[in-house]
Amino acid sequence: MDKVINLKKGLNLSLTGQASGFVRDKALSATFAIKPTDFTNLIPKLAVKAGDEVKAGDVLFFDKKNEEIKFTAPVSGEIVAINRGAKRVIQEIVILADKQIKFKQFDAKSSISKGVDSVKEQMLLSGAWTLLRQRPFNVVADPNAKPKGVFISGFNSKPLGADVNVMLGSENANFQAGIDALNTLTDGHVHLGLPTEGAINSALTNATNVKKHYFNGPHPAGNVGVQIHFIDAINKGDTVYTMSPQDVVILGRLFNEGIYNTSQVVALSGSEFTSNCYISTPKGAQIEHLISNNLKSEDARLISGNILTGEKVNKETYLGFYDNNLTAIPEDTSPEFLGWLLPTYERPSASRTFVWFKRLLAKGRAEGFNVNTNMHGEERAYVVTGEYDKVMPMDILPNQLIKSVLANDIDKMEELGIYEVVEEDLALCEFICTSKMPVQQILRDGLNYIQIEA
Amino acid sequence: MLHSTFDAIETLLFVPGHSAPAKGAHIRDGIDLKRTMITVIVAMMPVLIWGLFNVGYQHYLSLGVNEGFATMNNMLFGLSKSLPIIAVSYGAGLGCEFLFAQFRKHPVNEGFLVTGMLIPLCMPPDVPLWMVALATIFAVIIGKEAFGGTGMNPLNPALLARAFIFFAYPGSMTGENVWIADKPDGYSGATSLSNLSAAESVPVDGNWLNVSGWSVGDMFLGFEPGSLGETSVLMCLIGGVILFATGVGNWKIMVATFVGGLGGGLILNGLVAMGIGADNAFMAVPAYYHLLMGGFAFGAIYMATDPVSAAQTERGKWIYGIMIGLVCIVIRVFNGAYPEGMMLAILIMNVSAPLIDYYQVQSNIKRRLARAK
Numbered sequence: 001m002d003k004v005i006n007l008k009k010g011l012n013l014s015l016t017g018q019a020s021g022f023v024r025d026k027a028l029s030a031t032f033a034i035k036p037t038d039f040t041n042l043i044p045k046l047a048v049k050a051g052d053e054v055k056a057g058d059v060l061f062f063d064k065k066n067e068e069i070k071f072t073a074p075v076s077g078e079i080v081a082i083n084r085g086a087k088r089v090i091q092e093i094v095i096l097a098d099k100q101i102k103f104k105q106f107d108a109k110s111s112i113s114k115g116v117d118s119v120k121e122q123m124l125l126s127g128a129w130t131l132l133r134q135r136p137f138n139v140v141a142d143p144n145a146k147p148k149g150v151f152i153s154g155f156n157s158k159p160l161g162a163d164v165n166v167m168l169g170s171e172n173a174n175f176q177a178g179i180d181a182l183n184t185l186t187d188g189h190v191h192l193g194l195p196t197e198g199a200i201n202s203a204l205t206n207a208t209n210v211k212k213h214y215f216n217g218p219h220p221a222g223n224v225g226v227q228i229h230f231i232d233a234i235n236k237g238d239t240v241y242t243m244s245p246q247d248v249v250i251l252g253r254l255f256n257e258g259i260y261n262t263s264q265v266v267a268l269s270g271s272e273f274t275s276n277c278y279i280s281t282p283k284g285a286q287i288e289h290l291i292s293n294n295l296k297s298e299d300a301r302l303i304s305g306n307i308l309t310g311e312k313v314n315k316e317t318y319l320g321f322y323d324n325n326l327t328a329i330p331e332d333t334s335p336e337f338l339g340w341l342l343p344t345y346e347r348p349s350a351s352r353t354f355v356w357f358k359r360l361l362a363k364g365r366a367e368g369f370n371v372n373t374n375m376h377g378e379e380r381a382y383v384v385t386g387e388y389d390k391v392m393p394m395d396i397l398p399n400q401l402i403k404s405v406l407a408n409d410i411d412k413m414e415e416l417g418i419y420e421v422v423e424e425d426l427a428l429c430e431f432i433c434t435s436k437m438p439v440q441q442i443l444r445d446g447l448n449y450i451q452i453e454a
Numbered sequence: 455m456l457h458s459t460f461d462a463i464e465t466l467l468f469v470p471g472h473s474a475p476a477k478g479a480h481i482r483d484g485i486d487l488k489r490t491m492i493t494v495i496v497a498m499m500p501v502l503i504w505g506l507f508n509v510g511y512q513h514y515l516s517l518g519v520n521e522g523f524a525t526m527n528n529m530l531f532g533l534s535k536s537l538p539i540i541a542v543s544y545g546a547g548l549g550c551e552f553l554f555a556q557f558r559k560h561p562v563n564e565g566f567l568v569t570g571m572l573i574p575l576c577m578p579p580d581v582p583l584w585m586v587a588l589a590t591i592f593a594v595i596i597g598k599e600a601f602g603g604t605g606m607n608p609l610n611p612a613l614l615a616r617a618f619i620f621f622a623y624p625g626s627m628t629g630e631n632v633w634i635a636d637k638p639d640g641y642s643g644a645t646s647l648s649n650l651s652a653a654e655s656v657p658v659d660g661n662w663l664n665v666s667g668w669s670v671g672d673m674f675l676g677f678e679p680g681s682l683g684e685t686s687v688l689m690c691l692i693g694g695v696i697l698f699a700t701g702v703g704n705w706k707i708m709v710a711t712f713v714g715g716l717g718g719g720l721i722l723n724g725l726v727a728m729g730i731g732a733d734n735a736f737m738a739v740p741a742y743y744h745l746l747m748g749g750f751a752f753g754a755i756y757m758a759t760d761p762v763s764a765a766q767t768e769r770g771k772w773i774y775g776i777m778i779g780l781v782c783i784v785i786r787v788f789n790g791a792y793p794e795g796m797m798l799a800i801l802i803m804n805v806s807a808p809l810i811d812y813y814q815v816q817s818n819i820k821r822r823l824a825r826a827k
Contacts, residue, residue, distance in 0.1 A: 015481075233825060235822070235825060235826035236826065237826075301473075301480065303480055307479075307480050307481055308479045308480070308481070309478070309479070310477075310480065311476060311477050312476035312477070312480070327480075329480065329481065331473055332471065332473060333471040333472065333473050334471045335468035335469060335470055335471040336468060336469045336471070337467060337468055338467060338468075338469075347483075347484035348481075348483065348484065349483050349484040349485050350483055350485075351483065351484075351485040351490075351700065351701050351702070352699060352700050352701045353485055353489055353490070353493050353700045353701070353702065354484055354485075371481040372481070373473040373474045373480050373481065374471060374472070374473060374474075374482070375470075375472040375473065375474055375482050376469060376482055376483065376484050376485070376486055377469060377470075377482075377485075377486025377487065377488065377489075378465065378470055378472065378486070378561060380486075380487045380563060380564075380604070380605065381563070381602075381603065381604055381605030381606065382605050383487060383490075383565065383604060383605045383761055383762055384487075384490060384761050385704075385761045385762075385764075385766040386704060386761075386766075386768060386771075389768055395818065395821065395822075396818075397767065397814075397815060397818055399766065400766075400767075400815055415819040415822065415823075416815070416818070416819065416822075417822055423478075427478075427479055430478055430479040430482075431479045431481065431482060431483055432483045432485075433482075433483070434483070434485050434486060434487055434490055435487060435605075436482065436486065438475060438478055439478075440477070440478040440479065441475070441477065441478055
């Protein structure tokens with residue numbers, strides 16, 4: 001069980017603005033929202049209308065294709081607005097939160113011992129089921145699927161990533177309860193990926209009823225998709241469940257306390273924040289509230305999620321359901337004179353075509369890079385080969401996979417392993433791409449195409 | 455009409471200030487295609503500068519004057535011969551590229567920056583300029599744009615240009631009269647490669663110097679005649695180190711080509727030692743000579759490593775490089791009509807590269823399927 005898996009391929013990016021380890025308790029944001037657009041390929045059916053009073057755990061909407069899967073309120077209060085976008089797509093269901101959250105009671109305290117049907121029932125009723133996702137496709141888990149395992153990555157290797165140890169805090173009991181619940185959902189095991197270096201939260205080291213696997217290597221060693229590949233890879237026809245460690249704690253609260261309490265720790269990372277700290281808040285907090293007085297400039301790009309995989313947001317909207325990270329970096333759209341030739345401001349590069357004199361010394365190398373959103377080039381056809389392979393530790397040919405998606409060749413996509421990857425696994429490929437291809441978007445298009453055609 | 459041209463010049467002067475899209479990676483690597491291409495051109499500078507001196511040096515040698523290698527006269531003569539070729543190559547090629555970009559409504563791609571420099575480097579110094587223009591236009595249109603532009607060409611465009619002149623106007627590309635610029639008729643312009651390929655018998659004392667005409671040192675450093683870029687193996691290796699250090703050129707292909715060439719030569723030497731092929735003296739030439747003669751080093755470092763036309767899988771690159779080395783040796787030794795086999799070897803392997811990749815992809819697929827059982 002102490003087997004160490006050594007990964008050689010990948011890239012660690014050292015950037016300024018890493019969130020540091022203390023958690024600020026904040027007063028509740030005024031409004032919270034759940035965004036149906038956070039859930040891949042979901043068609044929501046509303047169960048509430050503007051003006052309704054809800055408690056935390058009351059149903060807001062459910063999946064049109066499977067009415068068992070309910071999406072519930074993260075806080076209690078009044079539904080103030082249901083915002084729609086183009087083609088009347090529901091974008092946000094906004095709740096004006098009570099000062100004290102009122103939780104709906106669920107009869108879940110003895111469910112784990114009663115077995116899988118009772119666990120599933122409570123998870124579906126409370127909305128905690130939506131914390132669980134499945135691969136392939138990275139959609140909300142299908143309750144009727146038979147997953148061969150549940151995978152949790154216990155560490156975050158992403159650049160400016162939120163530290164799992166801080167997020168878990170001292171929630172050992174809830175984490176264990178979550179694990180026990182997840183165990184009932186599969187005939188296989190619950191697998192936990194852990195790092196070989198650095199301190200590990202006791203909730204992880206003391207966890208029982210799991211198989212622990214240790215990973216050593218650069219990012220993306222912390223991605224659950226990479227870990228699945230080396231533990232028990234997904235073949236065609238397989239299903240696995242994944243959940244983030246903090247969501248396991250929320251799940252555990254359902255079975256220990258009988259309530260759906262989405263309070264979580266969110267990291268504020270990125271160089272545009274004055275203070276890179278952690279904030280404790282329920283899910284769906286408004287961005288404006290999270291950044292209050294902490295932003296250095298109004299032009300910064302706000303990203304719900306990680307700097308490599310997240311979605312650009314503005315202040316009026318809400319943090320994504322699965323996101324525990326809010327990143328703020330400078331926006332940069334200024335052209336650079338002879339930028340491909342002359343030395344300019346520092347930027348990270350996996351290639352060795354940049355020489356930064358400051359970094360020739362070890363002391364200079366230790367500093368992170370200040371990054372911005374500049375693409376540093378235009379989109380071109382694929383010319384350079386072999387660069388994606390340097391950051392893909394899985395036995396997958398990323399270049400050929402992306403080309404098969406561009407060619408709409410479903411057979412080739414399946415053969416080359418599209419079921420094993422989701423966008424975050426190819427995020428580094430998108431970062432280093434010389435031809436500036438939108439790799440993650442292409443992959444998502446391929447996954448959607450397969451779901452429609454198959 | 456001129457939007458593409460304006461766009462091309464604007465992106466030449468300014469890296470455009472696009473920001474990352476709303477979903478995906480919000481920060482990007484500093485590298486882009488222009489920077490990659492410029493790095494390759496920087497790596498070609500040692501070869502170019504040496505070649506310029508050498509063109510002048512060989513010319514004055516043929517006139518009986520030897521004032522040394524690194525003289526101003528040599529450089530000026532070299533420039534007078536080479537600058538027109540470079541200008542015609544870039545002019546004809548970029549003109550084609552701009553026209554196509556306008557008609558197809560896509561931005562001018564940087565791919566030609568490197569090809570435009572490679573074409574003059576593989577031409578003899580005396581080549582007529584109209585031939586260079588014709589060959590460049592052929593290479594850009596048939597070799598690149600017909601397949602979809604930069605990133606889509608199955609064959610190396612610079613080698614296509616050379617192959618075009620080689621087959622259409624062989625008198626200007628091969629033989630003894632083309633490799634020294636403006637030489638008097640009586641002077642032999644033979645290179646070591648042509649001397650050795652015409653060798654009739656193996657020297658009894660094992661000393662090939664009299665047969666080849668140039669010492670190993672001369673061949674390595676680059677004091678013999680040849681095309682603009684191929685004479686100095688040392689300069690090619692320096693370029694190779696630059697490409698390797700910056701991570702722009704694939705070291706696997708470079709090393710594999712040298713290994714293939716050396717291996718091929720050793721096999722032939724071995725066959726001669728066993729008594730086979732006693733009538734072909736070229737087979738007995740020491741294996742490492744092949745790496746120093748002709749365009750082998752230049753082709754291995756600059757031509758074979760073109761990422762678009764080479765094999766694209768990592769393991770495929772080893773096979774690709776080794777095969778280039780082997781095929782080059784085979785063409786050189788066994789075919790009297792083509793003393794220089796490197797160009798043809800690379801073109802043949804360019805055509806075979808998709809096949810190599812196909813089998814690598816299939817083995818990846820089979821591994822995945824085997825896991826499912």
